[in-house]
Amino acid sequence: MPEQGKEGARLFSPLNLRGVTLKNRIVISPMAQYCAEGGFPTDWHFAHLGGFAIGGAGLIFTESTKVERRGLGSFGDLGLWDDSHIAPLRRITDFLKQMGAKAGMQLNHSGRKARSQRPWEGFGPIVAPESELWPMIAPSAVAHSKDWAVPREMTGRDISENIEAWVAAARRAHAAGFEVLEIHGAHGYLVHQFLSSYANHRTDAYGGSLKNRMRFPLELTEAVRNAWPAELPLFFRVSAVDDAGWTLEDTLLLARELKAVGVDIIDCSSGGMASRSPTAAQTQCVLGYQVPYAESVRKHAGIATMAVGLIVSGAQAEAILVNESADLVAIGRQALYDPFWATHAAEELAEYAQFETLPKQYGWWLDRRKKAGFPGAVNPSQADVAL
Numbered sequence: 236m237p238e239q240g241k242e243g244a245r246l247f248s249p250l251n252l253r254g255v256t257l258k259n260r261i262v263i264s265p266m267a268q269y270c271a272e273g274g275f276p277t278d279w280h281f282a283h284l285g286g287f288a289i290g291g292a293g294l295i296f297t298e299s300t301k302v303e304r305r306g307l308g309s310f311g312d313l314g315l316w317d318d319s320h321i322a323p324l325r326r327i328t329d330f331l332k333q334m335g336a337k338a339g340m341q342l343n344h345s346g347r348k349a350r351s352q353r354p355w356e357g358f359g360p361i362v363a364p365e366s367e368l369w370p371m372i373a374p375s376a377v378a379h380s381k382d383w384a385v386p387r388e389m390t391g392r393d394i395s396e397n398i399e400a401w402v403a404a405a406r407r408a409h410a411a412g413f414e415v416l417e418i419h420g421a422h423g424y425l426v427h428q429f430l431s432s433y434a435n436h437r438t439d440a441y442g443g444s445l446k447n448r449m450r451f452p453l454e455l456t457e458a459v460r461n462a463w464p465a466e467l468p469l470f471f472r473v474s475a476v477d478d479a480g481w482t483l484e485d486t487l488l489l490a491r492e493l494k495a496v497g498v499d500i501i502d503c504s505s506g507g508m509a510s511r512s513p514t515a516a517q518t519q520c521v522l523g524y525q526v527p528y529a530e531s532v533r534k535h536a537g538i539a540t541m542a543v544g545l546i547v548s549g550a551q552a553e554a555i556l557v558n559e560s561a562d563l564v565a566i567g568r569q570a571l572y573d574p575f576w577a578t579h580a581a582e583e584l585a586e587y588a589q590f591e592t593l594p595k596q597y598g599w600w601l602d603r604r605k606k607a608g609f610p611g612a613v614n615p616s617q618a619d620v621a622l
């Protein structure tokens with residue numbers, strides 16, 4: 236287990252993972268923006284990710300970034316399938332570093348969930364002539380659901396070439412300045428498809444028993460681990476339970492195997508195999524709805540975890556850490572609402588008196604205003620001023 240901080244709020248204690256020290260436990264969860272061009276990040280990515288770094292988060296993940304063109308989920312996905320993708324990503328990681336944040340890269344391949352509309356266009360399959368689309372591969376020739384194209388079943392050669400694509404993308408991520416890497420093994424995408432008896436109907440060594448279904452994810456992870464520098468941490472995102480037969484017991488077995496091949500953190504999400512959305516936007520969820528998965532994996536698989544899903548306040552995040560349910564908390568939609576979430580959590584937990592979570596360009600002024608005694612300096616609703 237990683238070292239725990241000793242004083243103050245646990246949320247603001249550093250965490251050592253291999254040779255990397257995160258300044259706090261606040262992670263920005265991967266969030267697809269659907270506005271890359273040819274796999275390249277745009278100014279939007281710089282502003283979007285840079286804002287979280289200004290706001291004080293310790294680790295900031297890119298959205299799911301595709302290891303090959305065939306893996307594109309949608310138009311506008313980020314990519315790392317070519318060396319030319321490195322330089323524009325480097326511009327972003329350089330800025331994150333200047334702000335004292337670590338840059339995390341999430342790698343992914345959509346498999347049979349490729350060619351999907353952007354969420355606000357309906358999340359269904361893209362309808363366009365085949366010549367304008369890209370080929371789809373998956374463990375089995377089984378469509379994601381009705382109306383979706385049937386992917387081509389991957390051959391043994393496809394499997395080894397695909398692993399090579401992940402390895403090459405991991406190397407590029409390192410060259411682009413990322414210090415944390417996450418393999419996306421959740422939400423019904425390629426790696427999860429191999430794990431799932433619902434999507435994987437293979438009769439060779441990569442299908443059938445749980446051991447066989449875990450083979451591709453584990454071979455892939457081991458290959459990526461060998462290519463990713465030993466001093467840098469590797470995360471793996473799981474759907475701890477899904478909507479198509481994968482259980483928490485399966486996740487515990489997988490997590491133990493992942494630990495054995497060098498994974499440092501299990502990022503505990505859920506769902507996405509049969510339904511579309513891993514954000515559970517269509518269902519009613521309670522705050523911290525996935526925290527029990529992070530707690531269970533941490534306790535029973537003996538590996539550090541990251542909790543995610545409707546974590547919205549500093550007090551809630553702090554309780555997750557103090558209760559030892561997880562080692563890190565990932566913030567998604569709440570950070571879209573409030574990119575300075577970390578700064579607000581620090582105020583809420585009375586952790587920093589002088590806005591130290593912010594760069595001086597902002598923090599110095601806010602501290603000065605606070606010291607001048609303006610009553611609503613932090614929370615305008617508390618200001619007792621006549622309008």
Ligand SMILES: Cc1cc2nc3c(=O)[nH]c(=O)nc-3n(C[C@H](O)[C@H](O)[C@H](O)COP(=O)(O)O)c2cc1C
Binds near residue numbers: 266268298546567569
């Ligand atoms: C706009 C958006 C895009 C997302 N894209 C990704 C993604 O690229 N990779 C991923 O693993 N999860 C993705 N997710 C899921 C989030 O990382 C997170 O697990 C989920 O939103 C639940 O956390 P929250 O309640 O804090 O938002 C996305 C969520 C949102 C809202």
